[in-house]
Amino acid sequence: MKIFISHSSKNANYGNALVNLLTGIGISGDQIIFTSNDAYGIPIGQNIFDWLKNQIIEKPYVLYLLSPEYYKSVACLNEMGAAWVIENKHTMIFTPNFKLDSYEFQNGAIDPREIGFYINNNDKLIAFIDSLRADYNVTNNQVLINQKIREFLDSIKDFHITTTKEIKTESLKKSVIADAKTVIKKETLKTEKSNIQPKKYVGKSRFFNDLMNGKLKDEEVILTHYIIDTAKFRLFTGWQEEEEIKNIKVWEDVNGINNTLSTKYESALRRFEMKKLATVSAVTSGGNPKELQISEELQDELLDLPEIIVEKINEIIENNPKVESEQSEVDLW
Structure with missing residues (x-):
């Protein structure tokens, strides 16, 4: 069983440090999948989507390296949803700046009630390494393990500070040019809409052909967007339906x-x-039904949607914005 580190490319530094820790305690590099490092990633000439899909199908042990950046990435959320459906087992590891009470985490594919740990927690790292012994060849040399954990913690201690500085700098740049971009974008869109011929969808999916031909109800399209945005391929129905609707109301408010x-x-x-x-x-x-799962065919399509x-x-x-008169009935917890 391979170890698949699901992560945002913006957290590659944490992932590389984690790979070094795992190999340092005795786990073979051949058992690790980490796409941000060529030594543990996608072979040359392979299609990234097909390769990742095959790796996930083999039921790996998934380490979800969760961060604010992870939940802002559609690719990461799609990866999470796909892995969650067919994974063997998983562990959640949080970056230091990750908030456990965030809406995305509380309403995502992974049950937030499960126990995870912050990546800079020494005691939890020891327990995590000990848990790996059940499936992997981990050294029994406790002195070596303690040494590798110290090296790991030393290597990641400044990552959060660097990330915070980068975010502030990027935010400042964006705020300076935001107004100008808005004006230019509006004028450009007007020109493009008048000059460009309508694109056509050439796929075989009847569902997406109906979408492009305007044959779907708005609620079907919005449900599709909800599934993609939250990476939830299982939805409550029956007596649990109200719980899903409650989650949807929060999602509608946030977006x-x-x-x-x-x-x-x-x-x-019902239409689905x-x-x-x-x-x-x-x-x-x-x-009586209490949960529905999105078909594997649609899941595959949602993981690799054409731009059109x-x-x-x-x-x-x-075309479905929230209006001021709508009052939120959501009990935010």
Whole structure:
């Protein structure tokens, strides 16, 4: 069973340090998948999407290196959703600046009630390494392990400071040119819309062909966006439906989207079922559905959407903004 480090490329420094720790305590480099390092990443000539998909299908032990940057990356969230569905086992490791009460973490694919640990916690690192013994050849030399942990903690102690400085600098640059970009973008879009011929979707998916031809209800499109944005390929139904709707309301508030999905969630879900895009994945003791799983075919498509599909989804989302008169009924916890 290989170890797959799911991470944001912006946290490659933490990932490299983690790889050095794992190899330092005896785990073979051949058992580690870390795409930000050529020695542990994608072989030359391989398609990145197909290669990652095959690695995930082999049911690895996934180390989710969670950070604010991770949850801002659509690629990371898609990777999380795919790995979560078919993984063997996983552990959550948090960067020092990660907030456990963040909306994205509390409502993502991974159960936030599971125990993870901050990457700079010495005691938790010792426990984590000890847990690896069940599946991997970890050295019994405790002196060596303690030495490698000290080296690891020393190597990452300044990462958070560097990241914070980079974020502040980047934010300052963005604020200086934001107004000018907005004006230019509006004028450019007007010109492009008048001159460019409409793009056509040439894929085989009936669902996305219907999307491009305007045959889908808005709630179906918004549900698709919700699935992509939260990396949730399993959705509550039946007696658990209200819990999902509660999550959707929070998501709508955070993203400035109106209540079309939260008020028509049941209808959207039924449409997904009728189109065989979702099937029952869990039932109550009485045999009633309580959870639906998005079909594997649609999951694969959502992990690698063509730009034209993304643009169409975003267009429909923009046409469903939250209005001032809508009052949030969400109990934020």
